[in-house]
Structure formats: C-alpha cells, structure tokens
Amino acid sequence: MNIKNRIGKYELGRVLGEGNFAKVKYAINVETGQSYAVKILDKEKVFQYKIVSHIKREICTLKLIKHPNVVRLYEVLASKRKIYIVLEFVTGGELFDKIACNGKLHENVARKYFQQLIDAVGYCHSRGVYHRDLKPENVLLDAKGNVKVSDFGLSALPQQCRADGLLHTTCGSPNYVAPEVIADRGYDGATADLWSCGVILFVLLTGWLPFDDRNLAVLYQKIFKSDFKCPNWLSPGARNLIKRILDPNPKTRITIPEIIENEWFKEGYSPAKLVEEEDTSLDDVNAAFTNAEEHLLTEETGPVHMNAFQLIAMSVSLDLSGFFEEEDAAERKTRFMSMHPAKDIIEKIEETVKDMGGIEVQKKNGKIMLRQTNPKSSKNGHLSVTTEVFEVTPSLHVVELRKSSGDVALYRELCKKLSGNLSSDSLSGNHSSDSLPSSEVKFDENNAVWSAEGGVTCS
Incomplete structure (x- = not known):
C-alpha cells in the first residue's frame, strides 16, 4: 500500500x-x-x-x-x-555544488554571495549566535540564487562561553577552521566564523582551498602561519580583503563592520531588508522533548490519492503489462473496488489471510506482503503476493494484488476470498463490482466526476 x-x-x-x-x-x-x-x-x-x-x-x-x-x-x-x-x-542546492560544477566564479558573482554571507553571519553574531562550521556545503542557494546559511548543529550561544568569555570546544571542518580554534586555548566565536568566511571567499574566487594537505599536522601548520598564496589574476581589492580576513591573529583580524566599509566589498552592495520581528517563543521546542499528551500530535497515515488518469491506466483494457510478462497478466494482477475505509481494508486483509492459514502478513514500505509459510505443500513454490490500496476518493478505494511467485490456484482462492470480504456489499451494504474492467468505469468530462456502473459515484 x-x-x-x-x-x-x-x-x-x-x-x-x-x-x-x-x-x-x-x-x-x-x-x-x-x-x-x-x-x-x-x-x-x-x-x-x-x-x-x-x-x-x-x-x-x-x-x-x-x-x-x-x-x-x-x-x-x-x-x-x-x-x-x-x-x-530551499531548492537551489549547495554553494559547494556551484563551485564543483563551475570552478572559480566570476568576481562579481562571488562578491554577491560573499556579501549575503557576511550579512547573514553578522546578523547571527548580533543575536549572540556563532555558527562554528561555515563552509560551502552549509551555504544553500534558493531558487533566485540567494544565499541561505544552514546547519547550525555546531552553533554556540553566549551561555556556553566560560568565565573568560571565550568558547573552548574544538569543532568545525579542518580546512575552514580558524587557527585559534585549533590552538584550543579558547576563542571568540565571531572572529572564528569570520576566518571561515574568508576561506569561503578564497574558494569562490579561485576554485580551490587556501589551506590543504593530506597530513592533518601539516595542514594545521599552514593554518597557524596563514601560509597561502593569492593568484595574481585576482583583483588587488579581493587579494587585500582575503589577507585581512585570513589574519592568524584574531585580535588584528578585520571585523564585519570593517568589511562592510571595505571598497571591494561595497561594490554593488545592498544590505538585506529585515522584516519586523515578532516575539519568539520556545514553548514548542521544550514541549517537543516531553511526552505530555497535550503537546503530542498523532501521526496519520493513509493511502496515496489516485487521480482520474491513474485510474484509467489501471483499467484492464489499457493494462500493457501483458506485453512484458511471460505469464498471462490476468493470472498475476487483480484489482477490485471497495467503499470501506483504508484502515478497515487492511484489517480485513489480515483477517482473511489468518482464516486461510499458512500465509503470513508483512508490512514494508507502505505495502502489505503476503507470503506462504509452508511452500513444500505447493509444487510451484511458496505463494508471494504484494497488496496495495489506492485512494480514488475518501469513500472509494482500489485494492490491487500482484503475484510474484507461487501456485496460481492458491492465488485465485486468495483473490476470491479477499474480493468477497472487501466488496462494498460485505462492508457497507452498497453495491460495487468485484473487478475494475474499463467498460464499468466512466469519466464525465463536464462534471469531472468518476462513476462506476451499479450506483457507486465519487467526485
């Protein structure tokens, strides 16, 4: 199902x-x-x-x-x-993918992404939030190509600072992490984030990492010394800004307000327009980690809706599966309608199989698997049937049985019992056909209504 x-x-x-x-x-x-x-x-x-x-x-x-x-x-x-x-x-993918596909970006494009990144990071810092794992994989792009910073799994709040006012947890991705973080003597979250932004800017403009080595110790030495080279074809303004951001001394490293005043950065810069903020409640967050009944929602499951065109495709005269199957499709696939709720249909299937004996029921990936438990009693091997329930409307469902293997006679017996037990006559007292031949299903183009002969009508 x-x-x-x-x-x-x-x-x-x-x-x-x-x-x-x-x-x-x-x-x-x-x-x-x-x-x-x-x-x-x-x-x-x-x-x-x-x-x-x-x-x-x-x-x-x-x-x-x-x-x-x-x-x-x-x-x-x-x-x-x-x-x-x-x-x-967010639908535009990762900034990392943009670089992986295109290599280095045009300076104006890279500058636009960097401006939006600095805007976002500066805002986070003004709210006392430090990301601590900034890298192109954690910077998404929306459908219009705008930056969306994501994945705050390693973020820190001011409450996590020790008495010295610094953070002490070593985290982040090695190629993007600031030297003071590696030193493990405490660091300021804002300046550490800014270093990562500088690495991202370098990658955007060149297509490669400023600090890279297979040996982690060597990599860290390069980061400590800020041992990197800017290619000569970068503009002087871009080279100068990168060097000021990738300053190994966090006390002399350029700050975000200073970046915003930088001539290279300011070109074409349009600060983000912030919406008026409403009060933020964390009640739902706290409630989510409790088991208080009044805060818990019920997970609802049900069959996928079937539209008119899918129903047409399921009719026998349009079923092309016979062209691709050695066995007659009629011996492998059976469909019938029921006007009973999906939950009751599933329960009825389980009851029917239990009454027959020798068949177990397994639910997997939204489908009901029926498997014969005593295959030795059948010369054609154990019966294996997949059952799915499709919703045409809330009051009408199509039940489909597909035989993967096993005795045809036993499969027919199973289909007959299920068809009888699941028919609308047996469940709701209304008439419905046991199968779904194309001649019994009509589509009213004017009213967009499906109707099955015999009085079953669904809109």
Missing part, C-alpha cells in the same frame, strides 16, 4: 536527505499548499545517544534567527516517537 504521512497540517513526501540522527523530507502544508522541508528526529535515538541538549540548541538557535539569508525554522512538532522540525524549503 502506498502511504502518505501527515503530521498536523503537513503532508510528508519524498526524502530530501538522511543522516545518522535525522531524515529530511519534503512536505506540503495542506491548508496553504506551501512547500517545506521537515527534519524528522527519532526521539529514542536522541535520548539514547544523549544529544538532547545538542538538538535543542540547534532548534533554539534557528528560532532566534529571522534573516532572509538564513534558512528559516517555522515550528517544532512532536509525536510519541518523532520530533518534526519544520524548515524553509
């Missing part, structure tokens, strides 16, 4: 990405049609690996940030098993 998942007002779709502790799925707000990316966390794993504070920090960080060049976090939802972080859906 093809499944659609829904949490609150969001219907979840395809997987966009997957990591050790989270999966990101495309989602649609069913009320507005707006697209989102939803990061899904497994509560059990979050608590098992003791990363609750880490995850809460990332969520709280993003809720504090409302800037056009930072990926927006809209809300946090939770069920008993999952935590759902609703994020802005």
